[in-house]
Amino acid sequence: MKARPMSDPVLSLTDAALSLMGNAGRVEILHGISLDVAEGETLGLVGPSGSGKSSLLMLMGGLEQASSGRVVALGQDLTAMSEDGLARFRRDNMGVVFQSFHLIPTMTALENVATPLELAGHKDAFARAAAELEAVGLGHRADHYPAQMSGGEQQRVALARASAPRPRILLADEPTGNLDETTGQAIIDLLFDLRDRHGATLIMVTHSNELARRCDRMIRLRDGRIDTTASAQAAAE
Template identity: 85%
Template sequence: MSDPVLSLTDATLSLEGNAGRVEILHGITLDVQRGETLGLVGPSGSGKSSLLMLMGGLERATGGHVNALGQDLTTMSEDQLARFRRGNMGIVFQSFHLIPTMTALENVATPLELAGHRDAFDRARAELQAVGLADRADHYPSQMSGGEQQRVALARASAPRPAILLADEPTGNLDGANGAAIIELLFGLRDRHGATLVLVTHAPELASRCDRVVHLRDGRIDEMANGLTEAAQ
């Protein structure tokens, strides 16, 4: 088997809270292969989003190792992590995180400009067209529906053609029809760019589209639930 795109070895995460140190993730060991679509599921508070943040270098593991594309994220500085994400990862959040003072086109073009692409705006227009928003390019986030804003966020994440696409509850703030449309777009963008996709979801219909599903509970991989899922497949 080829080298995994993402590899976590005994990764832990703890954060300081008002009541002291809180253990979020406990000894996570997990590989994600190139081109795979992995769903992270589990009850609220199980550590799904925290695990995704470790994979993206948005949280730093307090123990163990997190490797992405052969690079050890746990040894990188914040600047190195930012540059690595910019060149290799696209991240989609539940709450969109668009820049309110920028148009849809500018939001999508910004990461391309930061990466030094001279054709940033041409590529941004192409990505907006791919998500069905060519006619909304000059609109601001406040002028768009939630479904449209999430489409812009998808276009922004996929525009740099990342090797890894991470999505945290991408349909969580959307109604059924918009959520279904976003699912189709997300998998379409994955296929178009050949990205490895890891997503956090509570939606069974989204999890069922994944090549593999990993269940988490209390900050650990739930081996019993994962065994039942594999048996059902």
């Protein structure tokens, strides 16, 4: 899917910084990040452990509030929103996939996928949830609980849950980190397939340069700053 011109960003960060209070005092996590992401673009965030990749993804999703600067998503200033406002915005516009699956253990696969749809007021929540489970190859596991499924199956449920509301922005934080190589590759193929089917902008944190090269663009972070940015094709050369 071809990305739209960068003049119409879905996400825009301007001098965004993040600092958190730790036991030894305030810790500076991100420093002056400025970045635009176009609609339909796939962006890979790479860099060594502790470089700020996941923290940057959290800023983009409004899961962390910037200490300074601005984060604008779909024309909305996330830095000016309340926690309730951010939760509603994510519900209506974003899908998030974590390394840990974060499924509700007392709910079946179908119920886990349907829950965000019900919260958003969709009357066809269970029908849509069933369709998404079919799309990730788990229609036959709809009535199973997370403890009855493998790690790869649980991540498929998490992907279905994230994509079922048809989000315009899909965020993935090391989505294959807890999986073996073969299962992880299958999850990545599904993630890109969901992106293509729903036309979402995909932003993904990964330690794998090979995986990041499947994206339109790679952003490499180091010490909480953007170190380099390049098209995936240029990064592969």
